[in-house]
Structure formats: C-alpha cells, structure tokens
Amino acid sequence: MPGLAIRLGAVALFERGMRFTHPFRFGVARVEAAPQAFARVEILSEGGEAVGAAAEMMMPKWFDKNPAKSPEDTVADLRASLLHAAALYREAGAGARTPFGLHAECLPGQVAWARARGLPALVAAYGPALIDRAILDGALRLAGTGLAEGLRSNLPGLDTRLTPDLPQDALDAVLARIAPLPAVALRHTIGLADDLDALDALLARSRPGFLKIKLSGAVGPDRARLAAILGLAARRVPDFRASLDANEGYDAAGLAALGDALTRDPALARHRDALLWIEQPLDRGATFSGPLAPLPLPAIIDEADGDYDAFPRALALGYRGTSIKGCKGVYKAILNAARAEVAGAIVSAEDLTCQAGLAVEQDTALAACLGIGHAERNGHHYVDGFGPAPAAEAAAFRAALPEFYAAFPGPGRAGAPSLPTAALLSGPGLSAGARPDWRAMTPLAPSPLAPSPLAPSAPQETAP
Incomplete structure (x- = not known):
C-alpha cells in the first residue's frame, strides 16, 4: 500500500x-x-x-x-x-x-x-x-x-x-481521479438569531448563490421564518440554492409536518426547486432507530456521523448523504466521499465556524479536492477578519494567499461568491505557507510529550 x-x-x-x-x-x-x-x-x-x-x-x-x-x-x-x-x-x-x-x-x-x-x-x-x-x-x-x-x-x-x-x-x-476545483463557492449560513433586515442588506450587497438556513425544530416558527428568508433570497438572488439544517431539532412527527409544509404551503412550495437537502433533521440517536419517512427533499446526516459505520447505516435507512467537516476527520471525509461515489449519494461540505487562517484554508482545500463545488462558510460571518490574531499574523496569511483573502467576506465586506483554490493547492502542505x-x-496544557528533536520543547516557541 x-x-x-x-x-x-x-x-x-x-x-x-x-x-x-x-x-x-x-x-x-x-x-x-x-x-x-x-x-x-x-x-x-x-x-x-x-x-x-x-x-x-x-x-x-x-x-x-x-x-x-x-x-x-x-x-x-x-x-x-x-x-x-x-x-x-x-x-x-x-x-x-x-x-x-x-x-x-x-x-x-x-x-x-x-x-x-x-x-x-x-x-x-x-x-x-x-x-x-x-x-x-x-x-x-x-x-x-x-x-x-x-x-x-x-x-x-x-x-x-x-x-x-x-x-x-x-x-x-x-x-487517482482527483481533479481539484479551481474555486469553491461559499454557502452563507443564516443562524437562528440572525436579523432578517441585516440578511436582506447582505443579500443585496454580496448576492451569495448558496445559502444554509438553520431551523429550530418548531414547525410553526420555522415555516414562517423559512418563507420570509426564501422570499428575500428570491428577490435578491433569483437563481439561489439553499440547504436546510435542523441540528437534530425535529422529532418524527414534526419532521413529517415540515415535509408537508414544504409541499403544500404556497409560500414554501414555490421555492422547492431551490432547496438542496435537509441536514440532520432528527436527534443523532433517533437517526438510527428505524427507516426515515419519505420527505420532499433529500435528508443527510451530520451530528449522527460519529463513527466510520454511520454513513452506510444511514444510507440503508433512507438518508441520501453525509457531510464532511474538519472536526469529524479528514480521512473519514475522504473515505465517505469514495463511498458516496460508489453509492451515488450526496456529500456536502459543512463548516463548524472555520476561522480565517489554517482552518478555512484546509477545509476549502479538502472540498476542492473532493469536487464539492460549494461549502458552508460562516466563520467570517461571526468573527471579523482574523479576530484577536496579531496584525503581523493576519498580514502573513493574507500575503501568502492574497487572492483567497481578497475574496474572503466579513461583516460589512462583500467579498466574493467563491474562494479561489489554485494557489492554496499548489503546495507544499495542506494549507498555505503562513503560520500562526x-x-x-x-x-492547551503543559505538554507531557517527549522533547522535539527539531525545536525546543516548550509549546510557546515559534515554529516555522
């Protein structure tokens, strides 16, 4: 091997x-x-x-x-x-x-x-x-x-x-067939606390082609809020696409009611073709309790994707895909992408608030290599730029990938609808040359590990 x-x-x-x-x-x-x-x-x-x-x-x-x-x-x-x-x-x-x-x-x-x-x-x-x-x-x-x-x-x-x-x-x-994408589009997250007036201004300013809409698990409020968001998006970005994310919020009855609303409520049904999938609708334990009832859009797992056997088990129960996420493991992401290709299933790229720097670079590189054309991005939405990182650190990352960070949006900055990947993937490494x-x-804690043969053992020391 x-x-x-x-x-x-x-x-x-x-x-x-x-x-x-x-x-x-x-x-x-x-x-x-x-x-x-x-x-x-x-x-x-x-x-x-x-x-x-x-x-x-x-x-x-x-x-x-x-x-x-x-x-x-x-x-x-x-x-x-x-x-x-x-x-x-x-x-x-x-x-x-x-x-x-x-x-x-x-x-x-x-x-x-x-x-x-x-x-x-x-x-x-x-x-x-x-x-x-x-x-x-x-x-x-x-x-x-x-x-x-x-x-x-x-x-x-x-x-x-x-x-x-x-x-x-x-x-x-x-x-052997990996052919990385030249860019990965941003799927903008709309959190449950996000203000809809601010969202309207963002849609007008940035015109993101992809959205990710958080659901609460309460059918009535979700139905009304979702109709409002989809209406805003359709006016500002007529060809938008959106995923839904329940974060384990629904039970079986509530999920059935949501599915019915997506089909029968005119304010939602008119946007049905814009919806990609619903992510993790049920509690991670309930996910595997029995077959998934039919829904008007595909369902994929996320929080339920804890072990290597979760994805094939979910497929057998009627789920249509899974997510890749840096916090769940790079090797599981690659292996699940291969499984998905064999099964004809969905693999989505999701973002646990990846921050500018190492996290977003590595996450974007993986999505590009796996051929996933759009990825949830929300770190830039909730943290301004590089946050508390020293100015010299932020400058080093921007200098290493100037086109990438010129496209990177943020509060009050439109950015671009996608992140270019050519320089990021040119190597060497999983991310660009800059270091925090x-x-x-x-x-995190005093290191109990053996001294390094390459550098002083104290974790405070700067490494290249």
Whole structure:
C-alpha cells in the first residue's frame, strides 16, 4: 500500500479565544464566543523533517447536546479529547507509520477512552481530527507537494481497514481521479438569531448563490421564518440554492409536518426547486432507530456521523448523504466521499465556524479536492477578519494567499461568491505557507510529550 512512512517528534496544542460579532444560534445553542484549538506537530522521515499545523473551533454544545452539561463542560471535554489523542499519537508515532496508518492505530484507543467516560463519538473524533490534519500538513510539506497530488499518489497511505464495505479498488480509483476545483463557492449560513433586515442588506450587497438556513425544530416558527428568508433570497438572488439544517431539532412527527409544509404551503412550495437537502433533521440517536419517512427533499446526516459505520447505516435507512467537516476527520471525509461515489449519494461540505487562517484554508482545500463545488462558510460571518490574531499574523496569511483573502467576506465586506483554490493547492502542505504566532496563544496544557528533536520543547516557541 502506498504511503509516506513518518515518525512524530513533539506534538504541541494551543488555544485562542474568538469573540463573535453577533450571537450564533443553532439548535439549542446560542454562542457568543468560543475557543479555537491549534495543533503543531513535527514530522520526521528518512527524507527529512517538517512541521505541520492545523486549527479547529471548540464549539460549545454541538459535539454534545446533553442538557445536563454547560457550554463550558462541553468545551472541557474537547480539550480532554485533544490531550488524550496527543498522548496516543505520540506513543504510536515513535515507530514509522503512514499518516493514515497512525490514525487507524490510535482510533480504537481514543474511542474506548471516550466510551468509558460516556462521551459522544463526535467528542472522541475531535482530538484525532485536529492532530491528523496537522500530521497530513507536515507530511505533504515533507514531500514538497500539495493536497491534490498527495491524494492522487496516496501519500497518506489510505486503505479500507476502517471501511470494509468500500472495495479497495474503488478507493484507489477515486484517489487517482482527483481533479481539484479551481474555486469553491461559499454557502452563507443564516443562524437562528440572525436579523432578517441585516440578511436582506447582505443579500443585496454580496448576492451569495448558496445559502444554509438553520431551523429550530418548531414547525410553526420555522415555516414562517423559512418563507420570509426564501422570499428575500428570491428577490435578491433569483437563481439561489439553499440547504436546510435542523441540528437534530425535529422529532418524527414534526419532521413529517415540515415535509408537508414544504409541499403544500404556497409560500414554501414555490421555492422547492431551490432547496438542496435537509441536514440532520432528527436527534443523532433517533437517526438510527428505524427507516426515515419519505420527505420532499433529500435528508443527510451530520451530528449522527460519529463513527466510520454511520454513513452506510444511514444510507440503508433512507438518508441520501453525509457531510464532511474538519472536526469529524479528514480521512473519514475522504473515505465517505469514495463511498458516496460508489453509492451515488450526496456529500456536502459543512463548516463548524472555520476561522480565517489554517482552518478555512484546509477545509476549502479538502472540498476542492473532493469536487464539492460549494461549502458552508460562516466563520467570517461571526468573527471579523482574523479576530484577536496579531496584525503581523493576519498580514502573513493574507500575503501568502492574497487572492483567497481578497475574496474572503466579513461583516460589512462583500467579498466574493467563491474562494479561489489554485494557489492554496499548489503546495507544499495542506494549507498555505503562513503560520500562526504560537507565542500569541495559550498552551492547551503543559505538554507531557517527549522533547522535539527539531525545536525546543516548550509549546510557546515559534515554529516555522
């Protein structure tokens, strides 16, 4: 099996608080600030040494919606997931492994750790998801290549040991055919707390071709609000397309009532052809309790996509697709995209408030390589620019990808309807050449890991 054999040096974890310009409400959560986690890993192989990095938001009350837990509790669980994964990866990474081989070896221990603590599968996946992306970034840099060529040559060493329903030759064929898109359109998120007058002004200013509309799970209010939003969108952007996201908010009866409204309510039915799918309509547990009742538009899973077997189980019950998301894992995204190609299913690109810098670059690169033409983008909607990042850090990212960030919108800035990917995918690495200022962050915890042979062990030190 192809793949670059690597070993790990130091693994360092950091966080930076991100305050939103206005509240983001989805499902039961109302978020006004959240920390962004960062990973920095050092990769060694016979071919040399490299540093990889990744970033991902620690969004409260999305990974775990347990009402007994506070938002702070759920973020603490994500920190614990990261720290446990870092220990597993550092131990396994002392021996030579491919990047995917390291993921496959560490995953069972991470899953067992989470189950023993009663933590959801999404929490278990969070730590490996961030560390895997940093490792892949470093491996691509070591090889001097970008993501598209790295996947075509199967540099990560992807195989089907975690997806036995997927034939290896089907995976190999999908990887060999990767032809990245030159741009990925932005699908603008409309949160439950977003003001409709402000939305009308944004639609007039930016004219986004794709929207993602959050639903509350209450049929009456959703019906009225959805009719208002679709009416606004049709007036401002006549050829718009929109996805709906219930964030686990509906029960079976409510979902049936929503489906009926989409068919029979004239204010909604006239826009039916503009609707793409409904994302995660039922609670993640109820998703697998029985066949999905017929709906007038496809349903896909998101929060229910916690394990590698979730996607084929959902397809068997009548769901039509799944989402890729950085916080759920880069390798699961690629393997599920291959499964979807075999099954003729939908793969959507979704965004857990990806921030400018590493997170949005890596997320956009993956969508482009998997041929997903539009991706949810909301980080720029809720955080202005690079937020609290030092000015020099923001300038470095903009200088590394000037066309990308010129297109990147923000509060009061129209931006462009899509993000160009050519420079982003030219490599080397999973993201462009810029790096965050590690000294301007808080270490997630004192690193218990062995000193790096490449740099001083203190996580505050700046790495290239």
